[in-house]
Amino acid sequence: MESTNVKQLEKVVVRFSGDSGDGMQLAGNIFTNVSAGVGNQVSTFPDYPAEIRAPQGSLSGVSGFQVSVGHGVHTPGDLCDVLIAMNPAALKQNIKFLRPGGVVIVDIDSFKEADLRKALFKTDNPFEELDIKAQVVEVPVTTLTRNALADSGLDPKSVAKCRNILALGLVCWLFDRPLEAARKMLANKFVKKPAVFEANSKVLDAGYNYGHNIHATVSTYRIESDTPVPGVYTDINGNTATAWGLIMASEKAGRPLFLGSYPITPATDILHELAKRKDLGVKAIQMEDEIAGVCSAIGASYAGNLAVTSTSGPGLALKSEGIGLAVMAELPLVVIDVQRGGPSTGLPTKTEQTDLMQALYGRNGESPLAVVAAATPTDCFTMAFEAARIAVEHMTPVILLTDAFIGNGSSAWRIPEASEYPEIRVPYVSEDAINSGWRPYDRDDSTKVRRWAIPGTEGAAHRLGGLEKDFVTGAISTDPVNHEKMVQTRREKIARIADDIPELEVMGDTGADTLLIGWGGTYGHLLTATKELNAEGVPTAFAHFRYINPLPKNALEVIRRYRRVIVAELNTGMFADYLQSKLPGVEIRRINKIQGQPFQVSEVVEKVKTLIAQ
Amino acid sequence: MESQNKTYTAADYKSDQSVRWCPGCGDHAILNTLHKAMATLGVPPHKTAVISGIGCSSRLPYYMNTYGFHTIHGRAAAIATGFKVANPEMTVWQISGDGDGLAIGGNHFIHAIRRNVDINIILFNNKIYGLTKGQYSPTSARGFVSKSSPYGTVEDPFIPAELCFGARGNFFARSIDVELAVSQEVLVAAGRHHGTSVTEILQNCVIFNNGVHNPITDRAVRAEKTIHLVHGEKMLFGANKEKGLVQDGFGLKAVTIGEDGYTIDDVLVHDAHTPSNFLHQQLAMMDGDSLPLAIGVIRDVDAPTYDESVSEQVAAVKAKKGFDNLRSMILAGETWTVE
Numbered sequence: 001m002e003s004t005n006v007k008q009l010e011k012v013v014v015r016f017s018g019d020s021g022d023g024m025q026l027a028g029n030i031f032t033n034v035s036a037g038v039g040n041q042v043s044t045f046p047d048y049p050a051e052i053r054a055p056q057g058s059l060s061g062v063s064g065f066q067v068s069v070g071h072g073v074h075t076p077g078d079l080c081d082v083l084i085a086m087n088p089a090a091l092k093q094n095i096k097f098l099r100p101g102g103v104v105i106v107d108i109d110s111f112k113e114a115d116l117r118k119a120l121f122k123t124d125n126p127f128e129e130l131d132i133k134a135q136v137v138e139v140p141v142t143t144l145t146r147n148a149l150a151d152s153g154l155d156p157k158s159v160a161k162c163r164n165i166l167a168l169g170l171v172c173w174l175f176d177r178p179l180e181a182a183r184k185m186l187a188n189k190f191v192k193k194p195a196v197f198e199a200n201s202k203v204l205d206a207g208y209n210y211g212h213n214i215h216a217t218v219s220t221y222r223i224e225s226d227t228p229v230p231g232v233y234t235d236i237n238g239n240t241a242t243a244w245g246l247i248m249a250s251e252k253a254g255r256p257l258f259l260g261s262y263p264i265t266p267a268t269d270i271l272h273e274l275a276k277r278k279d280l281g282v283k284a285i286q287m288e289d290e291i292a293g294v295c296s297a298i299g300a301s302y303a304g305n306l307a308v309t310s311t312s313g314p315g316l317a318l319k320s321e322g323i324g325l326a327v328m329a330e331l332p333l334v335v336i337d338v339q340r341g342g343p344s345t346g347l348p349t350k351t352e353q354t355d356l357m358q359a360l361y362g363r364n365g366e367s368p369l370a371v372v373a374a375a376t377p378t379d380c381f382t383m384a385f386e387a388a389r390i391a392v393e394h395m396t397p398v399i400l401l402t403d404a405f406i407g408n409g410s411s412a413w414r415i416p417e418a419s420e421y422p423e424i425r426v427p428y429v430s431e432d433a434i435n436s437g438w439r440p441y442d443r444d445d446s447t448k449v450r451r452w453a454i455p456g457t458e459g460a461a462h463r464l465g466g467l468e469k470d471f472v473t474g475a476i477s478t479d480p481v482n483h484e485k486m487v488q489t490r491r492e493k494i495a496r497i498a499d500d501i502p503e504l505e506v507m508g509d510t511g512a513d514t515l516l517i518g519w520g521g522t523y524g525h526l527l528t529a530t531k532e533l534n535a536e537g538v539p540t541a542f543a544h545f546r547y548i549n550p551l552p553k554n555a556l557e558v559i560r561r562y563r564r565v566i567v568a569e570l571n572t573g574m575f576a577d578y579l580q581s582k583l584p585g586v587e588i589r590r591i592n593k594i595q596g597q598p599f600q601v602s603e604v605v606e607k608v609k610t611l612i613a614q
Numbered sequence: 615m616e617s618q619n620k621t622y623t624a625a626d627y628k629s630d631q632s633v634r635w636c637p638g639c640g641d642h643a644i645l646n647t648l649h650k651a652m653a654t655l656g657v658p659p660h661k662t663a664v665i666s667g668i669g670c671s672s673r674l675p676y677y678m679n680t681y682g683f684h685t686i687h688g689r690a691a692a693i694a695t696g697f698k699v700a701n702p703e704m705t706v707w708q709i710s711g712d713g714d715g716l717a718i719g720g721n722h723f724i725h726a727i728r729r730n731v732d733i734n735i736i737l738f739n740n741k742i743y744g745l746t747k748g749q750y751s752p753t754s755a756r757g758f759v760s761k762s763s764p765y766g767t768v769e770d771p772f773i774p775a776e777l778c779f780g781a782r783g784n785f786f787a788r789s790i791d792v793e794l795a796v797s798q799e800v801l802v803a804a805g806r807h808h809g810t811s812v813t814e815i816l817q818n819c820v821i822f823n824n825g826v827h828n829p830i831t832d833r834a835v836r837a838e839k840t841i842h843l844v845h846g847e848k849m850l851f852g853a854n855k856e857k858g859l860v861q862d863g864f865g866l867k868a869v870t871i872g873e874d875g876y877t878i879d880d881v882l883v884h885d886a887h888t889p890s891n892f893l894h895q896q897l898a899m900m901d902g903d904s905l906p907l908a909i910g911v912i913r914d915v916d917a918p919t920y921d922e923s924v925s926e927q928v929a930a931v932k933a934k935k936g937f938d939n940l941r942s943m944i945l946a947g948e949t950w951t952v953e
Contacts, residue, residue, distance in 0.1 A: 296696030465684030
């Protein structure tokens with residue numbers, strides 16, 4: 001398609017917005033998958049309203065889906081190049097995300113007086129009222145949809161439901177996306193409703209063709225593709241990746257996977273996915289509460305399964321006592337915390353990194369455990385695998401921290417071969433050990449790890465419990481000196497995991513004076529900020545932590561190399577405090593944001609510059 | 615290593631740990647009875663797991679030569695549920711007291727019963743918190759004076775059987791610590807039952823609630839105040855089995871055979887296996903006051919178990935989809951290839 005109005009872009013950001021019933025997530029997802037299919041890197045950010053079904057057309061009912069596609073994409077983008085607003089409420093809520101010089105596409109049929117009133121506009125010109133300087137493309141989406149489906153025989157309600165796909169067709173034209181790929185996804189989605197598929201297929205064409213007709217007035221975009229590693233790809237969000245990483249670990253450990261869980265936003269999708277994976281032998285059960293979730297997992301762990309519980313912050317609080325039992329019993333247990341805005345019920349659908357201290361210290365007594373954090377949606381796979389590997393090989397509970405941003409966000413992901421992941425060495429009790437008087441708290445000298453005796457094994461019957469144990473016999477002990485020895489031993493066991501995890505890498509300009517540090521789900525934004533800073537001539541090194549406790553062995557030495565250390569995180573400075581406690585004398589500067597939203601690359605860049613200038 | 619057809623004695627289930635309960639505590643008798651019941655059931659010690667919460671009775675797993683887990687307060691039912699679902703080959707017993715099982719653990723107790731997980735819950739009911747030295751429990755009678763209720767409680771107790779039936783329980787039995795033969799009989803029946811079994815054992819706390827069950831369990835009155843129910847047998851009680859239970863309108867009545875025109879033919883025959891729990895509830899609610907307290911197996915009805923249903927569903931879905939591993943499952947979904 002030749003046009004005089006073609007913009008060549010490295011990457012582009014599109015934001016779909018509409019009423020929560022308008023199907024914006026579906027349109028956004030299809031656009032994402034089609035883009036990934038043509039070789040773009042993709043990163044998505046679904047922005048759900050907290051309400052399940054707010055009144056139609058109201059400001060609180062607006063649902064958004066932002067996606068960045070192109071080359072060098074590590075985040076869903078700070079601001080969008082194209083905003084699709086299906087109604088006035090969506091326009092009002094989302095115009096702040098539009099980049100200067102961007103384009104707004106609105107369904108002008110939904111901008112009637114009543115619609116404007118629902119969105120609390122005071123005048124009848126919403127564009128003036130919002131002081132929109134950008135180009136506004138007024139598309140009669142509803143009318144076009146209705147016309148396209150005039151002969152379909154569908155009722156008006158079903159017709160209206162196809163509006164999102166008309167918008168998708170238009171966006172596909174705008175970005176030169178292959179319609180056939182989109183059509184295939186619609187066919188999959190509506191495999192049981194052929195009439196609905198036919199209708200959507202028709203309006204997809206109608207939207208695309210409409211684009212042709214207005215093409216003199218709107219620029220189209222040509223987006224750079226990447227040259228990804230050859231392989232088979234799929235689109236994956238962080239929660240699904242977490243679930244699949246656990247399944248991979250179960251295959252690699254040869255132990256059945258058990259999930260005991262309780263629904264909680266934004267972690268529930270992990271329960272949903274693993275409940276589906278009965279087809280791979282997973283036993284995922286929904287318990288009566290969060291406590292029962294972790295306790296059933298502890299029971300399953302003692303019984304010999306790779307046991308997991310999944311939750312978000314408030315649920316982690318409820319699970320604390322159970323996790324302490326797993327610390328004491330020295331059983332493998334994976335606890336997944338998809339962090340959300342807190343405290344208390346807080347901002348359930350929004351993202352934060354505010355559970356770090358809870359993960360590290362939120363238990364009674366001296367109860368150290370391993371804490372790891374995933375960096376991106378696809379990294380959830382790797383870190384879920386790592387959490388399970390560490391739990392089993394080191395006989396300890398491990399908390400995996402992800403967050404709402406990477407849990408719901410998605411990226412294209414090359415499906416790995418099983419051979420790309422290591423075998424998980426399960427520390428079974430050997431038959432020799434059983435025959436020569438094995439005791440349940442006998443330990444490996446170098447790792448301090450005790451052995452796992454699977455119930456049902458003859459000769460290995462043993463009793464565990466939350467009471468302090470004798471270092472030698474494993475029987476109950478209240479001896480003061482023994483208690484201190486056991487406390488130190490459990491601590492040492494966790495510390496020695498450092499021998500079994502990768503060292504910290506430094507990215508960006510490694511020779512710079514300034515080291516930017518992040519952890520967990522902020523990776524994409526901080527990496528992009530680092531690149532921009534270096535491109536602007538502000539030399540910046542970047543280190544990102546995925547292993548929190550213990551820290552990688554070289555971490556403190558690496559940090560000490562830099563004159564200026566900045567920790568950026570979505571809380572008031574928890575990781576900075578944690579590092580500071582291990583780095584006396586090092587001045588740690590901080591960039592913090594607690595708004596329930598991810599960082600914007602631009603704000604990180606600005607704040608780093610400000611801190612450097614100080 | 616697998617030992618088939620081996621027979622076991624009570625000693626095979628006994629660990630080498632010295633038992634630390636107070637001298638005279640009812641727990642000693644229950645422990646010994648459990649060892650014997652397990653020998654009768656014949657499940658090998660290494661195929662048996664005993665899981666407890668916190669409290670005096672919850673120390674019990676340490677005295678077993680089986681797999682055992684002394685966990686945290688109130689959570690034994692949830693831990694036992696996960697254990698049984700994960701490793702259905704094991705026979706699982708849960709030990710809880712009235713505080714552990716019905717106060718802090720009440721939620722897990724009712725949900726385990728509702729799901730019908732194949733675990734055997736033994737509820738040691740001494741109507742007191744012993745380990746924390748004498749506070750009232752959810753089974754203490756209204757007005758009960760304790761350290762935390764110096765002027766008497768102002769709340770009504772749970773009746774464990776009522777809670778069990780409210781949660782749609784399919785097995786409920788009761789015994790008394792001093793009734794060794796009945797305890798053994800009901801624990802064997804509990805072990806053989808398929809699904810959640812709840813066995814309440816009235817147990818005496820010699821230190822903090824000594825004699826709480828005496829109005830019923832004293833030798834002088836026990837024959838009059840209790841009735842031992844046996845499936846298929848007449849509901850008779852009294853020192854010479856001269857009394858029986860008869861239907862009286864919608865309720866039950868205790869009569870003396872040969873008096874007021876009642877004959878042995880009027881006396882009800884116990885049917886523990888009937889699916890309707892209407893009469894089971896009435897029998898279980900008898901409190902030794904106007905009607906004798908029922909001991910023995912009151913209800914024992916077969917129903918699908920949770921752990922088996924989970925395993926069957928996993929097997930069925932797995933067979934239907936036929937995936938070899940994670941990768942084959944993912945490849946069956948939406949993918950694209952980059953050359």
